[in-house]
Amino acid sequence: MHEWALAEAVITAAQQIAEKEKLREVREVTIKIGELQQIEEDILRFALSQLKPASFKNAEFHIAKAKTTLKCRVCGNTWLFSKNKLDENTAEAIHFVPEVAHAYIKCQKCGSPDFEIAEGRGIWLENIKGVR
Amino acid sequence: MDPRTTVINERLSRIGRIIAVSSGKGGVGKSLVATTLALTLSRTNCKVGLFDLDFTSPSTHLIMGVKSVQPKEDKGIVPPVVKNLAYMSLVHFSGDQAAPLRGADVSNALIELLAVTQWGKLDFLVIDMPPGIGDAVLDLVRLVKRIEFLIVTTPSLLAFETVKKQVRLLQDLKVPMIGVVENMKRDRAKSIEQGTEKLGVKFLAGIPFDPEVEDAIGDVTRLLDTTLAQRIRELAASKIT
Secondary structure, eight states: OHHHHHHHHHHHHHHHHHHHTTOSEEEEEEEEEEGGGTOOHHHHHHHHHHHOOGGGTTOEEEEEEEOOEEEETTTOOEEEOOGGGSOHHHHHHHHHOGGGHHHHOOOTTTOOSOEEEEEOOSEEEEEEEEEO | OOGGGGGHHHHTTTEEEEEEEEOSSSSSSHHHHHHHHHHHHHTTTOOEEEEEOOSSSOOHHHHHTOOSOOOEESSSEEOOEETTEEEEETHHHHTTSOOOOOHHHHHHHHHHHHHHBOOOSEEEEEEEOOSSSSHHHHHHHHHOTTEEEEEEEOSOHHHHHHHHHHHHHHHHTTOOEEEEEEEEEOSOOOHHHHHHHHTTOOEEEEEEOOTHHHHHTTOHHHHTTSHHHHHHHHHIIIIIO
């Protein structure tokens, strides 16, 4: 239920944007979730539905998933993260704090743990739409 | 937009005081001071949390002799209770593996843990900071509204020169400082005390070098019986609680 805390963050951030944009009602919220954090979409959707305030009652939540690209800072190799290559405990640790990936994942080409999470880290609020 | 930063102060809203134990220099005993302070406060009927933010070189778990505790998930991450402290550290997730994090990774991990950790109601949250005035210090100052710093130095000019820079930085950023602790004192010299006062910051305590501390690592009962702990108890009673 780590997703619940992230859903709260999405709702709070979306409310702040709505207030700034003077939106009376929010109709669409677009969220991107990076594969590295392995967020359970069903749990996230449920938490969003439970946490949304009255001004979001007709809001649709669009959730886009992004593949995670890792780029080695030593040899420049880029590769895609795959949860399937990890044991359960490691996958769970990365789920809680994606940066822990540096403790467990190494460049597939040169073996360095010094890589960049170039894309697809965690949760991101892409966009909100509503009516003034 | 990164939504996580918007909930950080709400997560910390039920905490009385948030104290970052910090130093411009490494090796001055920050982690020992932070851990001993947290343990000391928790023995005065206060609810206390300890947050190890030294992601690349965490050591508070070693000081307390903590082995394989795991946080629970409940609408976020609930820190395990260790030695009467709500205790959060990256070692819960990285174990014995080295976690080589660059600046942006440090910021991201810090934001993640601040956004998802459910501390609940605490009187004090003590934060063991990494050495220096880099990303962790700047991020905490930016993200945590009620942060206060307790600075640790040693009698060495090398340590105190970096502490001076840190103090000036925090003064420029208008961040409250509880004061400066001089650790590992080997004589009665007053140069650090006088230097601290010149900076316009309170000198909190001089802690003598205590060879028993090294032997007490991993044993909280022994640690709380050292001269270091005695001085921190006096400091907590007179300047913090």
